Amino acid sequence: MDVHRVSNHNQMDYNLDNMEPKHGKMLPCPEDRFDSGLDSLKEDELVTEFEDMTVDAHDHTQEYEPWRNAVTEDGDTPLHLAIIHEATEHALHMIKLSHNHPFLNLQNHQRQTALHLAVITEQPLLVEKLLKAGCDPRLTDDSGNTALHIACKRGSLACFGVITQNCQRHLTSIVSFPNYNGHNCLHLASINGYISLVENLVQLGADINAQEQCSGRTALHLAVDLQNPTLVRCLLDLGANVNCLNYGGFTAYHLTYGRQNEEIRCQLFERTAQELRELPDSESDESDMEDLDLSEDELYDDIKFGK
Structure with missing residues (x-):
């Protein structure tokens, strides 16, 4: 089951041959499975779960454990779910309480981090907050893609800009890093025909x-x-x-x-x-x-x- 609420943002660099708007939404890439098995979790149940996991921002005791340790059968954490369902306030709250905490880098069974999912669902604000809170941009999913690879594959100029501006320390290695199909970010942008991203990558030092x-x-x-x-x-x-x-x-x-x-x-x-x-x-x-x-x-x- 795919995430159905992937927004159509103006910042995206569209390749009209490979992805076409439908009813104001962008169809997800067919090989990407974004929800990690959320059929069993309805939206109203999700809201209830988030309300039950509300944490006092001033309490740094064991009350953190219930929501930080909670995962679905597909390995998704509450943060993964909040991003998938675009529950932005809940996601921002968990990010704020997890500054430099390993929780931010937990991977589901597809090895997707919260950062991967924020790019997939085109939420550049969350991408920025995650990076500034300590999310590792070098982590790869089960296809060997970092979040930047995904931004280049999907043509997301907004997420691309946020990642490259906030990852100067690791940018050279991420840009040149090949995924499991042997393609780096420039190859992915080229394959999908995203001219703007190709130009930006070369300007940033891509070979x-x-x-x-x-x-x-x-x-x-x-x-x-x-x-x-x-x-x-x-x-x-x-x-x-x-x-x-x-x-x-x-x-x-x-x-x-x-x-x-x-x-x-x-x-x-x-x-x-x-x-x-x-x-x-x-x-x-x-x-x-x-x-x-x-x-x-x-x-x-x-x-x-x-x-």
Whole structure:
């Protein structure tokens, strides 16, 4: 069951090919399961639970234990639930009482922290409060994504801005860190076509020529795979190396073979070294250049099972 109240905020950098507004809401990514099994917990029951867990802000005794130790069968804490259901006041109260407390970094059974869920539900205020209270931005979920990875994957400029402004100490490592599919933040922003995030990441120091770990594609290779001429032009303007080879020995220009977009082909032909314009002799089979459905970043995994 997905969270149904993911707000449609103006700050989001939409990729209209991959996510479309519906009835004023944004549909969650199909592979993301946000509620961690909340079917058994109704909204009215949730409110009752929060009221029962009210804590006196001046009492630092064992009264903290009941709500800090409470978890659902899916590992969600009261803070997780408050964020999922956008019970902002309850969430802010628990964050305030848990400054630098391990409670803020507890992970549910999908290894999501409160910070992950605040980004997923597009609540930048809670993202900021969590970070300032001591939530660790380096923690990853069961897909290897930090909260910043999720912001880049979903195109959330608001949450991206809050995280990057409040994580200067760890920003370099988080930006370059690959998830379990081998993709760093720049790869995710590129795969999903978020031009603004690509520009911001490069300005923040992201390596524009970093290779994703599955097949060695750079952001420029990914832009060609996506047949996104605007992204190709953006990356070239930002200084992407057109002569960088993926693990198969292909430049971004090589990936234009068998594809229709002449604008991309012309942009890359002019900049690619002459000796790198022809396909490698041993790899000239056009079957290696088939178009891929790139709606999900996981599809870049070159290892296919069950075939």
